[in-house]
Amino acid sequence: MLRGADGAARELTGESDMANLMGKRYTCSVCEATVLVTKAGEGELSCHAQAMEIAQAKPLPSSD
Secondary structure (H helix, E strand, C coil): CEECCCCCECCCCCCCCCEECCCCEEECCCCCCEEECCCCEECCEEECCEECEECCCCCCCCCC
C-alpha cells in the first residue's frame, strides 16, 4: 500500500517526496516483515500504518 507522509493513499503520480529504491529491502518495525523492491517508484511503503525503513546489511562472519 502506498501512503504519503500525511497518511493519505496515493497513486504513483510523483506527488510524494519518497522514492522506493530498486534492490533495497524494507523492514516493518512492528512485525519484522521484509519487502524486496523489484521495480523502483515514487511513494512510501507502509505496514501497520507506519513507514517501512530500509533494512541494514547484516555483518558477514569473520573468516579468521
